[in-house]
Amino acid sequence: MPTALPVPIQFELPEGWRAAPPDEAGAPGAAFVARHPHPDAGFTANITIGGDYRPDAATLSEIAHESVERLSRIATSVEVTSHRKIGSADAPGFTQTLAISAVVGGVARNLIQSQVYLSMLDIADPRKRAVIRLVLTTTASQYPYVLGDFQDFVRTVRPDTNAAS
Numbered sequence: 001m002p003t004a005l006p007v008p009i010q011f012e013l014p015e016g017w018r019a020a021p022p023d024e025a026g027a028p029g030a031a032f033v034a035r036h037p038h039p040d041a042g043f044t045a046n047i048t049i050g051g052d053y054r055p056d057a058a059t060l061s062e063i064a065h066e067s068v069e070r071l072s073r074i075a076t077s078v079e080v081t082s083h084r085k086i087g088s089a090d091a092p093g094f095t096q097t098l099a100i101s102a103v104v105g106g107v108a109r110n111l112i113q114s115q116v117y118l119s120m121l122d123i124a125d126p127r128k129r130a131v132i133r134l135v136l137t138t139t140a141s142q143y144p145y146v147l148g149d150f151q152d153f154v155r156t157v158r159p160d161t162n163a164a165s
Contacts, residue, residue, distance in 0.1 A: 005031045006053045006130035007120050008160035014149035036146055045138035045146045054131045060094035060117045063131055075102040093118045112143040116154050
């Protein structure tokens with residue numbers, strides 16, 4: 001069952017990408033999933049959106065590392081190939097790229113994940129910090145062709161100030 005985001009956001013999908021039910025896309029814990037129109041060797045690149053309230057003092061870097069630890073429990077191997085802070089003091093973010101070897105649908109695959117973590121305050125209660133997770137998962141060979149779409153998508157993500165509380 002899809003998970004609701006802790007704060008409402010708005011975004012625009014890249015051209016050709018289509019929304020898919022998270023359960024059917026194999027991402028039941030995600031709030032939203034979009035799929036690329038052209039699979040690569042039987043794997044469909046996807047963008048997932050998720051998030052949680054984080055009342056603790058964990059930095060975005062530490063939260064990103066938690067993701068690596070979770071993936072390491074289910075994948076054959078996970079390597080952080082790059083990471084850096086993004087955004088500003090008012091709108092902090094963190095991004096990391098992972099090289100993942102995993103068995104997906106019974107097939108051994110080399111995948112790349114680009115993960116972006118955005119810290120947002122709850123508009124209804126600014127004392128609450130939410131962390132929104134934006135993740136692109138793709139085959140290593142398709143990554144150079146879909147990364148630009150993901151970067152364009154990330155630039156459109158913002159709090160939805162018109163959403164009902």
